[in-house]
Amino acid sequence: MSDITVRHNPGRDRFEVLDAGNVIGKAAYKEYNGGASPQRIFYHTVINEEYGGQGLAGQLATVALDETVKAGRGIVPVCPFIKKVLTKHPEYAGNTVRVAPAHLEFLDTALASARTRA
Numbered sequence: 422m423s424d425i426t427v428r429h430n431p432g433r434d435r436f437e438v439l440d441a442g443n444v445i446g447k448a449a450y451k452e453y454n455g456g457a458s459p460q461r462i463f464y465h466t467v468i469n470e471e472y473g474g475q476g477l478a479g480q481l482a483t484v485a486l487d488e489t490v491k492a493g494r495g496i497v498p499v500c501p502f503i504k505k506v507l508t509k510h511p512e513y514a515g516n517t518v519r520v521a522p523a524h525l526e527f528l529d530t531a532l533a534s535a536r537t538r539a
Contacts, residue, residue, distance in 0.1 A: 466481065
């Protein structure tokens with residue numbers, strides 16, 4: 422772990438872990454404004470296999486969740502890893518939004534739209 426950093430890349434709707442400037446992991450989300458307040462739906466977190474077991478996914482999740490709270494957005498945990506992190510960190514409970522069918526429908530539509538543009 423030489424030059425590891427975590428950054429928010431809002432242009433790509435994700436938080437990223439970088440090693441010497443190369444993306445080695447991400448926590449992907451979609452912004453959702455259909456609720457009572459703005460929310461961020463986290464749907465996929467991954468770290469490149471060769472970087473596994475170093476705690477990078479946990480660091481990534483912490484930065485992503487902290488910045489989401491700081492931005493005044495609710496956390497919608499569709500991603501299994503983010504769900505797991507939230508169960509271990511009750512300090513985020515007040516900012517967590519229960520996943521609803523509307524979230525899943527929105528996410529399906531948003532991801533399908535992104536695939537057709539690619």
